[in-house]
Amino acid sequence: MTALHERTARDLVRALHAGEVGAAELVDAHLARAEDDRWGSFLAIDAERARARAAEIDAMPERPPLGGVPIAIKDALSTRDLTTTAGSRILEGFRPLYTATCVERLERAGAIVIGKTNMDEFAMGSSTENSAFQPTRNPWDPGRVPGGSSGGSAAAVAAFQAPWALGSDTGGSIRQPAALCGIVGMKPTYGAVSRYGLIAFASSLDQVGPFTRTVGDAALLLSHIVGRDERDSTSLDWPEPVAVPSAEDLRGLTFGVVGELMGEGVEPGVRAAVEAAVARVEELGGSVREVSLPSSAYGVSTYYLIAPAECSANLARFDGIRYGPRHEDAADLLEHYERTRGDGFGPEVKRRVMLGTFALASGYYDAYYLRAQKVRTLIRRDFDAAFAETDFLLSPTSPTVAFRFGERIEDPLSMYLSDVCTIPVSLAGLPAISIPCGLSEGLPVGLQIAGPAFSENRLLDVAHALEGALAFAPAPPGVA
Amino acid sequence: MIDDATVRHVARLARLHLDDDEEHRMKEELSTILDHVDAIQALDLDDVPPTTHVLALENVMRDDVPHPSLSADEALREAPEVVEQRFAVPRFEP
Numbered sequence: 417m418t419a420l421h422e423r424t425a426r427d428l429v430r431a432l433h434a435g436e437v438g439a440a441e442l443v444d445a446h447l448a449r450a451e452d453d454r455w456g457s458f459l460a461i462d463a464e465r466a467r468a469r470a471a472e473i474d475a476m477p478e479r480p481p482l483g484g485v486p487i488a489i490k491d492a493l494s495t496r497d498l499t500t501t502a503g504s505r506i507l508e509g510f511r512p513l514y515t516a517t518c519v520e521r522l523e524r525a526g527a528i529v530i531g532k533t534n535m536d537e538f539a540m541g542s543s544t545e546n547s548a549f550q551p552t553r554n555p556w557d558p559g560r561v562p563g564g565s566s567g568g569s570a571a572a573v574a575a576f577q578a579p580w581a582l583g584s585d586t587g588g589s590i591r592q593p594a595a596l597c598g599i600v601g602m603k604p605t606y607g608a609v610s611r612y613g614l615i616a617f618a619s620s621l622d623q624v625g626p627f628t629r630t631v632g633d634a635a636l637l638l639s640h641i642v643g644r645d646e647r648d649s650t651s652l653d654w655p656e657p658v659a660v661p662s663a664e665d666l667r668g669l670t671f672g673v674v675g676e677l678m679g680e681g682v683e684p685g686v687r688a689a690v691e692a693a694v695a696r697v698e699e700l701g702g703s704v705r706e707v708s709l710p711s712s713a714y715g716v717s718t719y720y721l722i723a724p725a726e727c728s729a730n731l732a733r734f735d736g737i738r739y740g741p742r743h744e745d746a747a748d749l750l751e752h753y754e755r756t757r758g759d760g761f762g763p764e765v766k767r768r769v770m771l772g773t774f775a776l777a778s779g780y781y782d783a784y785y786l787r788a789q790k791v792r793t794l795i796r797r798d799f800d801a802a803f804a805e806t807d808f809l810l811s812p813t814s815p816t817v818a819f820r821f822g823e824r825i826e827d828p829l830s831m832y833l834s835d836v837c838t839i840p841v842s843l844a845g846l847p848a849i850s851i852p853c854g855l856s857e858g859l860p861v862g863l864q865i866a867g868p869a870f871s872e873n874r875l876l877d878v879a880h881a882l883e884g885a886l887a888f889a890p891a892p893p894g895v896a
Numbered sequence: 897m898i899d900d901a902t903v904r905h906v907a908r909l910a911r912l913h914l915d916d917d918e919e920h921r922m923k924e925e926l927s928t929i930l931d932h933v934d935a936i937q938a939l940d941l942d943d944v945p946p947t948t949h950v951l952a953l954e955n956v957m958r959d960d961v962p963h964p965s966l967s968a969d970e971a972l973r974e975a976p977e978v979v980e981q982r983f984a985v986p987r988f989e990p
Binding site: 511606652748749753755777783793829 | 934
């Protein structure tokens with residue numbers, strides 16, 4: 417019999433409803449692993465509250481839909497009374513007054529939050545090394561990063577500390593760490609999930625989404641968080657319920673392999689694993705052709721103007737007045753702002769706030785911010801053209817496998833380029849999923865499947881069919 | 897391509913204190929990043945409209961219905977300094 421912590425969320429929900437296991441036992445099994453700090457996945461664990469909630473659910477005459485299954489939450493999502501820092505000193509010890517809508521929906525459905533996961537400060541980074549508090553280790557190799565910015569959520573799920581987790585994705589922060597940790601990560605269509613209670617990084621790009629070990633679990637988690645929320649005016653009425661995927665073949669579907677994302681800069685081992693997955697797509701009856709997204713070459717440049725510009729505005733609120741630590745010795749209000757922010761923000765956040773303030777400043781706005789928004793239009797048009805002749809697009813999720821600590825942190829641009837495959841999809845607001853498709857040098861490789869807006873159900877079906885054919889065993893050696 | 901004065905000007909606009917060492921590194925790093933993103937300067941974008949929203953959303957409105965809000969004590973709970981049920985700020989001269 418498979419140990420409780422190794423089972424999928426769907427299986428655990430079924431077992432809870434069948435009376436084979438209780439929420440208390442499940443929460444204990446996962447807390448025991450979460451409290452093992454080998455990987456540095458968690459910033460806060462709330463064992464007391466999780467156990468109390470489990471007892472409450474176990475005593476209910478009828479279990480809620482998710483039955484009392486544990487979940488880990490990225491620390492960018494506000495949880496009432498439970499410290500929420502977004503990985504930043506400027507929010508050290510902060511206890512929100514409300515819970516993010518997506519977390520509230522999950523709790524109402526019977527999920528139990530066991531803790532908050534580590535992340536790059538304010539979700540700015542691709543390795544979780546920018547966390548102000550601790551590094552997170554990749555369960556496949558503790559000398560390597562888990563990816564980022566949602567590295568704690570990815571490591572927690574890969575190391576069986578939680579059956580599933582929530583993350584947020586602005587330029588790849590769910591998909592890239594999922595790829596580097598050998599699990600499933602999905603960024604839904606922009607607006608699918610309410611951003612209320614998500615600490616904002618770049619508001620035209622931010623989306624919440626699932627980390628899971630199977631595509632079926634991703635569908636189940638997504639089904640509980642999508643939909644309109646009147647507290648987020650960009651959230652959408654969801655066109656159809658998110659269904660649990662069941663497809664076993666890909667007959668009748670056309671797949672475009674993105675030429676620009678299979679060439680230079682992609683490690684040979686990553687390319688080989690993705691090419692092998694493309695061969696599986698054909699074996700399952702899908703037809704494959706090469707497509708071009710010519711403007712995607714400008715994706716990273718465009719993103720690193722738009723996202724910092726938006727972050728420089730969003731992070732203006734961190735001023736040490738209403739919450740968070742403040743600089744104590746300022747002579748006047750201006751110095752108070754400058755010193756509080758100078759003390760509270762780490763190097764990458766400062767860099768992005770500076771870059772964004774520059775791009776929006778008088779004299780630079782037209783040449784930088786406005787031009788970037790125009791290039792964004794070109795990138796969106798490329799996707800429209802590609803989806804006119806294909807149903808889904810395939811590429812690596814990350815051009816490399818997990819890299820070593822310290823390898824890129826001193827060279828910001830090299831870190832930025834690790835999001836080259838995920839950024840164009842983000843700029844176009846489209847849904848994409850990363851599924852593990854093999855190993856290179858003993859480390860997981862992720863395949864990114866992107867679809868048109870609102871294609872989540874079909875996307876999950878495709879990923880499910882392919883997951884079956886790829887038969888990737890999600891357990892890092894020595895972890896289970 | 898970006899000089900000391902520009903770094904200091906932008907830091908002031910961003911309300912961000914940088915020490916001398918940070919200022920120096922910021923100049924180097926921003927220059928490297930801007931060199932890279934300057935790739936977009938070569939594109940002909942005259943007839944391309946900027947993206948304002950990725951999906952064609954109509955203006956979203958809701959009914960204006962009063963809801964319960966936070967009490968003053970709750971709203972002040974996380975404040976670093978409170979004076980007479982208000983957020984305290986350092987003195988400033990207009």
